[in-house]
Amino acid sequence: MFGIFGATLLLSLREIRRHLMRSFLTTLGIIIGVAAVITMVTLGNGVTASVKEDISSLGANVYIIFPVRTERGSPRPFDEADVNAVANQIAGVEAAAGSASAAATAFHNGQNWSTSVNGVNNEFLRAQSIDLAEGRSFTAAEETAGQNVCILGPKVREAIFVPDVSPLGEEMRLDSVSCTVIGVLEERGQGGGGRDEDNVVMMPLKTVQRRFTGDDTIQFFVVKYDAAYSSASIQTGLIDLLRERRLLQEGQENDFNIIDTAQVNQALGTAIGALTGMVAAIAAISLLVGGIGIMNIMLVSVTERTREIGIRLAIGALAKEVQLQFLTEAVVLCCLGGLVGIVLAFGLSFGLAAAVGVPFVFDPMINILSFIFSAAMGIIFGYYPARRASKLDPIDALRHE
Amino acid sequence: MSSDPLIQLEGITKTFGSGDAAFQALKGVDMSIERGDFVAVMGPSGSGKSTTMNILGCLDIPTSGIFRFRGTEVQSLTRDQRSLLRRRYLGFVFQGFNLLARTTALENVELPLLYRGESKAERRKAGLRALDMVGLVPWAGHTPAELSGGQQQRVAIARALVTQPDVLLADEPTGNLDSERSIEIMELLTELNQSGITVLMVTHEEEMAAFAKTIVRFRDGVVERIESGTRSAQITEASG
Numbered sequence: 001m002f003g004i005f006g007a008t009l010l011l012s013l014r015e016i017r018r019h020l021m022r023s024f025l026t027t028l029g030i031i032i033g034v035a036a037v038i039t040m041v042t043l044g045n046g047v048t049a050s051v052k053e054d055i056s057s058l059g060a061n062v063y064i065i066f067p068v069r070t071e072r073g074s075p076r077p078f079d080e081a082d083v084n085a086v087a088n089q090i091a092g093v094e095a096a097a098g099s100a101s102a103a104a105t106a107f108h109n110g111q112n113w114s115t116s117v118n119g120v121n122n123e124f125l126r127a128q129s130i131d132l133a134e135g136r137s138f139t140a141a142e143e144t145a146g147q148n149v150c151i152l153g154p155k156v157r158e159a160i161f162v163p164d165v166s167p168l169g170e171e172m173r174l175d176s177v178s179c180t181v182i183g184v185l186e187e188r189g190q191g192g193g194g195r196d197e198d199n200v201v202m203m204p205l206k207t208v209q210r211r212f213t214g215d216d217t218i219q220f221f222v223v224k225y226d227a228a229y230s231s232a233s234i235q236t237g238l239i240d241l242l243r244e245r246r247l248l249q250e251g252q253e254n255d256f257n258i259i260d261t262a263q264v265n266q267a268l269g270t271a272i273g274a275l276t277g278m279v280a281a282i283a284a285i286s287l288l289v290g291g292i293g294i295m296n297i298m299l300v301s302v303t304e305r306t307r308e309i310g311i312r313l314a315i316g317a318l319a320k321e322v323q324l325q326f327l328t329e330a331v332v333l334c335c336l337g338g339l340v341g342i343v344l345a346f347g348l349s350f351g352l353a354a355a356v357g358v359p360f361v362f363d364p365m366i367n368i369l370s371f372i373f374s375a376a377m378g379i380i381f382g383y384y385p386a387r388r389a390s391k392l393d394p395i396d397a398l399r400h401e
Numbered sequence: 402m403s404s405d406p407l408i409q410l411e412g413i414t415k416t417f418g419s420g421d422a423a424f425q426a427l428k429g430v431d432m433s434i435e436r437g438d439f440v441a442v443m444g445p446s447g448s449g450k451s452t453t454m455n456i457l458g459c460l461d462i463p464t465s466g467i468f469r470f471r472g473t474e475v476q477s478l479t480r481d482q483r484s485l486l487r488r489r490y491l492g493f494v495f496q497g498f499n500l501l502a503r504t505t506a507l508e509n510v511e512l513p514l515l516y517r518g519e520s521k522a523e524r525r526k527a528g529l530r531a532l533d534m535v536g537l538v539p540w541a542g543h544t545p546a547e548l549s550g551g552q553q554q555r556v557a558i559a560r561a562l563v564t565q566p567d568v569l570l571a572d573e574p575t576g577n578l579d580s581e582r583s584i585e586i587m588e589l590l591t592e593l594n595q596s597g598i599t600v601l602m603v604t605h606e607e608e609m610a611a612f613a614k615t616i617v618r619f620r621d622g623v624v625e626r627i628e629s630g631t632r633s634a635q636i637t638e639a640s641g
């Protein structure tokens with residue numbers, strides 16, 4: 001049995017080589033289908049991974065709350081009292097921390113660099129999972145007194161400090177405010193809205209409010225909550241509390257926005273699920289078209305090789321052996337198409353991922369699935385032509401010119 | 402069982418088509434062939450020789466009548482059962498070579514063994530032995546397009562022989578050959594017959610029929626006459 005199977009396999013490879021161009025064109029549908037599916041899924045994985053990373057840089061189980069414009073006027077900022085109220089009055093909230101920022105020019109060593117100064121405290125750094133590459137974060141005394149200490153973003157450090165020499169303890173100036181460097185942030189890359197998270201200088205919130213913004217407002221604040229509580233109930237509590245504090249009347253719309261990182265994550269999952277479904281549908285159509293192409297060529301091949309089939313039947317081949325031969329040929333053709341598609345997809349998704357700037361996430365599952373699917377196409381669309389070949393009458397087939 | 406004839410035809414008819422277009426190619430053929438015979442089938446074109454050969458070769462079934470091969474009634478077998486009979490007991494040399502194109506002589510000869518499930522090594526050995534019998538070992542790697550008509554016919558005979566069949570059926574094996582090549586083929590068939598294979602051959606030429614032990618003459622879809630051939634006499638003359 002193996003003998004005939006091995007020989008059948010060799011035979012189909014030879015037959016494919018004999019009509020190399022035709023075989024290639026025949027399998028083009030499968031090649032394109034497989035390559036498209038794998039490329040889309042691989043790129044999708046890359047996008048998901050990169051967005052997930054962005055989101056996790058916001059911290060898990062975190063709300064970001066910021067004022068928004070309404071028809072009544074421009075955004076009204078929050079203040080320290082709002083943040084404290086949220087931290088103390090809502091069950092399930094673990095911490096709340098605000099941030100105020102301003103544009104500033106950093107000076108050091110006779111060099112300058114434009115950046116932004118962010119007023120935050122340690123709570124904020126923790127909630128946002130912002131880590132330090134070197135040095136330390138603020139002490140409680142520095143925060144309450146609003147001392148002039150700063151933590152550098154890596155871009156700022158690179159721009160105006162001497163490389164390979166620790167900047168810790170150095171004095172620098174932000175606009176007219178001088179401060180002591182106590183730490184350097186870890187690299188974080190592009191943030192939401194295209195902000196460069198690395199070109200920043202962190203100072204205690206108090207310091208920034210007093211020396212830069214000149215009031216006690218904060219631009220947005222983050223709320224870290226306990227995952228054991230339902231996000232919906234905390235949000236309801238938040239909205240009620242903030243509406244009350246901001247004196248909103250019944251029927252007036254909220255003049256602030258709450259972003260839930262968990263919700264964003266979920267929405268992203270749904271969006272990617274829908275995208276995957278669409279890709280699958282397109283792939284199914286493309287593969288169907290490819291499969292019909294295979295069937296068409298196999299039928300042509302059966303007609304062309306009627307005499308050969310007649311000879312095989314006449315010297316004692318069973319119907320099922322002839323059927324196996326043509327089925328094998330279709331399956332081998334489709335599998336080769338699938339392999340070419342996989343190789344093509346590898347190069348394509350690697351290149352595209354690099355071009356778009358998302359990580360290349362190789363997914364073995366989709367590759368294996370695509371290959372199995374190609375083989376299945378061969379069986380489905382090779383079946384009818386193979387059956388037709390096996391049903392030929394040997395005498396008629398031998399007479400065929 | 403061994404006293405039964407190898408092949409027995411009783412009242413075989415064959416009708417092609419149906420209704421107005423129906424054509425009765427065989428109108429009741431009776432004959433029996435013993436083991437070891439060398440039969441030449443002759444008759445005018447359209448008299449039903451090929452039709453009979455196809456039935457004998459289990460490629461086709463009669464419309465009515467009984468065809469016994471080794472005691473088995475072939476007309477009631479399925480297609481695949483007839484295929485099994487062919488691969489086990491029969492070698493068929495077709496009118497017009499019918500070799501696989503772009504496939505070497507050796508591979509053509511090995512083909513029937515493939516369907517018997519024999520190993521590659523066995524196939525190679527038996528294939529070369531069969532090519533040796535027809536004197537074509539040096540051409541083993543050539544494709545039909547690179548062989549002369551006579552060589553192609555000898556490859557076809559080697560393919561029919563490779564399974565060591567009981568019966569060799571040949572439909573006009575010399576039809577496409579000049580008389581020198583034809584005689585070579587006839588000598589080969591005679592040798593095979595002497596080694597114990599029953600040979601049935603269709604021919605138009607009396608010169609070729611002269612090699613046979615028995616001559617069956619067809620006319621209009623029936624057996625007109627069965628004669629004993631001249632070969633035994635020739636052989637006696639030659640040796641006497």
Ligand SMILES: Nc1ncnc2c1ncn2[C@@H]1O[C@H](COP(=O)(O)OP(=O)(O)OP(=O)(O)O)[C@@H](O)[C@H]1O
Nearest residue numbers: 417418424426444445446447448449450451452453
């Ligand atoms: N498949 C078929 N369909 C219809 N008619 C057929 C078919 N095969 C054979 N015939 C007819 O049956 C008759 C006998 O044909 P057959 O091929 O047996 O003749 P033959 O004796 O071999 O002739 P030749 O010497 O020309 O080969 C012919 O008239 C032929 O036209």
Ligand SMILES: [Mg+2]
Nearest residue numbers: 450451452496
């Ligand atoms: Mg004929």
